[in-house]
Amino acid sequence: MGKKQYTIILAFITIVIACNKDVTEEFFAGFIKPAHFPDPVYRFADNPVTKEGFELGRKLFYEPRLSRNNTITCGSCHIQSSAFTQHGHDVSHGIDDRLGRRNSLPIMNLAWIPNYMWDGGIFDLDLQPIAPITAHEEMDETVANIISKLQVHPEYPKLFKNAFGSETITTAAFMKALSQFMLMCISSNSKYDSVKTGRTSFTVEEAQGYTIVQQKCAGCHAEPLFTDNSFRNNGIGIGANDDMGRYEVTLNENDKYRFRVPSLRNLAYTAPYMHDGRFYTLDAVIDHYSFTVQETQNLDPLLKQNNEPGIPLTSDEKKKIKAFLNTLNDKVFVTDKLTAEQ
Amino acid sequence: MKFAKLLNVFVGSVILLTSCSKDTIEPDYNEGNLSDLSLEFDNIVGGQKLILNNVNYRSAAGETYNIQLLQYFISNIKLKKADGTEYIVPQDSSYFLIKADDVETRFAKVKVPAGDYTSVTFVLGVDSLRSTMDISRRTGVLDPAGGMEAGMYWGWNSGYIFFKMEGISTAAPVDPTGQHKYRYHIGGFGGYSAPTINNIKTITKDLTERGIAQVRAGRRSNIHFMVDISKVLSGANTISLATHPQVMFSDFSVNVANNFTDMFTHDHTEN
CATH class of the missing domain: 1.10.760.10 (Cytochrome c-like domain)
Known part of the structure; x- marks a missing residue:
């Protein structure tokens, strides 16, 4: 074996050792704000x-x-x-x-x-x-x-x-x-995030769903975090335990039955939905918004436009919305x- | 001989008198020269001393009750001189938890410049600023690490319980633990992200009538307050334990808190 061969073997061993190390040990980068996210509020x-x-x-x-x-x-x-x-x-x-x-x-x-x-x-x-x-x-x-x-x-x-x-x-x-x-x-590593950072693009159906979400959902589920961090009554009706939500911490009558607007990210992993987990499927949630919004105290005005409770959605629109929501699931x-x- | 004896008595009396009249000349005000001062909170119930557990008291509503637990926060102490000069105790050293079951805690001990103080202001509660400060600034009595039972902090609705009183009253209905127990946990600093009830009370007491605080180097002046706990139920608002056995974070708590200010009376000052 010549000198050159020894060098190659040695280099190879070095690479193997380097690769063996725990990556989290080596590359802890701290908190990094994703480029398309707003500034954090945490101090x-x-x-x-x-x-x-x-x-x-x-x-x-x-x-x-x-x-x-x-x-x-x-x-x-x-x-x-x-x-x-x-x-x-x-x-x-x-x-x-x-x-x-x-x-x-x-x-x-x-x-x-x-x-x-x-x-x-x-x-x-x-x-x-x-x-x-x-x-x-x-x-x-x-x-x-x-x-x-x-x-x-x-x-x-x-x-x-x-x-x-x-x-x-x-x-x-x-x-x-x-x-x-x-x-x-x-x-911050869902398909939606990849699209936003220019690394991929939506399918036709996803893109159509995105447009519907922007028109009909973004009033509460604002991008890119898919919540505006507000508290609202989304018309699911008063729960069996009469949980009054935000009212319990503000004692303000206008806050009765309002709850946090949750993010739409990672819905594939987070069922059941709502503050009391009453909806087991995403279909049930979407159907609620189109068919069963109830007029309880402080119902959010966005859910009662043209004097009709709920958000009118065709079954085709629901399918497209779901296609888009799937792009918010973050496997990473x-x-x-x-x-x-x- | 007789005269000499008389003289002796006279001289002796003069010495005695001189030593009794302490340092009455007010020193020049110097913010850097701090001396000891305490505010003493002596809990009573009407005309009686507060005795935990064993003694029953009667409220204006005609209900009989005892007190098993009583603790409250005193904070943000300020002193004022006759000429209007005000000294604010640095906030980090101005939080005290007065606990009826621990006599050592009845004093709020602070350091203030030597001088004659004619009025004192303090807060019953924990101010909103401190209630929203970084957790590293909430040490000692403000440490929110206590549990739900003994603690003075609401974990679910960030904020301090600043007045906690519990006991047994035959008037109170049987609770889930099988006791006729009443529980008053009063808090509410006004809210952080949304306005809500503010039960904090700022209390100012004139000291000129019952004795001003003459703060001097080398001794501790003590402003002695009587805190009449009967006022909680029998103050400006008459509160019934039968109808309100549990008062916590609720609109009704405002009625209880509005009775707090009248609890405090300046009794005397030890200089």
Whole structure:
């Protein structure tokens, strides 16, 4: 064997070793705003996303110690393969098989959301985890107690030190780590996103569906996040538990029966739909808008044009809408190793 | 001999008098020269001392009740001198949780420039600014890590519960836990993304009648307030535990909160 052959073999070995490394270790790029997205609303200045903070947040997100009897994690009701919702459950299913009263929302594009939950009662992502942690039917734990559990854990104090500079775990560090993980759950790799960034184009049917969505849905489901972050009564009728939605946090009569406008992204993974998960299929949702919009208090005016409740849609239009909605499903988001349980 | 004895007594009295009249000359105002001051919150129920659990009280509605838990936030303390000079205690050092079951917490201890203060202002509650601040600025009593039971924070509707009172009343209906328990959790700072109820009360008390606070180096002046908890149910608004056993985040809470201001009376000041 000549000298040249040795060099080639050596180079080959080097490449193999380099490729073997964990890609997430090597290429953690932090929070990057997708080019076609607006500026985020989250205050990154107070909590810049770092590799250490994100990885700690990810570990906490999948940590059962966050629940009273160490059985439930954030990931229990926010499953990545279901776009971080609890697929198949109308309302969230928590500790001791207790049931909540609302459908679990996706952990998705939260940096662009100014307030959280179906009623918008929480205005800061760093405060959000307190709600599911302390809720009797979710994790039934206290943050103070979680911190006590983590403080005596063999790994956590060191991980907190690496991320936030101190082995003493504070409420703020705990919350900010979770925020760093959740902020990185970005869905921006659907076909729609590829079209918007000029990498592909819609089929004829998708393009027609897109036009209909722009005309008939965009009043609430605004691009590119497919929500305008408002709270509206979409005429589904008052639920069995008389959940009054936004009213519960504002006590404003005009907010009764209004709920968050959810995003249209990743609908293929997030059934059932609505605040109480009452619609199991997308067809049922679309049919609701065309046939069964009910005139309850504060029905959104966009759903009652020309004095007729609902949005008139032909079956051909519904088919095209569905074709377009399919382009909002983001396979990368639901399979990304970066945000998966390690 | 007799005269000498008399003189001795006289001199002794003078010394005694001198030592009793503390430093009455007001020092020049200097914001950098801080001394100790405390506001004491002494919980009473009408003409009685507040005793948790064991004692029954009677409300204006004619209902009998006891108090098992009582805690509230005092914040944003400001002092004013006769000439109008105002000193605002730096906000980071101006939040206190007064808990009836922990006597140590009855003092809100602050540092203010030496001087004679004729009025004091404080907030019953946690102001909207702090309620919406980054979580790293909510440490100590403001740490929202407490649980649903003992905590003073609403996780589902971001904001502090700033007045919490619970107890048993035969007038209250049986609750799901099988007790005749009433629970008053009062909060609401006005809302962040949408306006809503604001139950925060700013309370200003004149100190000239019952004793001004003479803050001097080397000692702690203490402004002693009586906090009459009976006013919660029997203040300007008469509240019935039979009809309102649970008052939390609701429009009705405004009626309870409007009784708060009258709870506070300046009793005296220890200088």
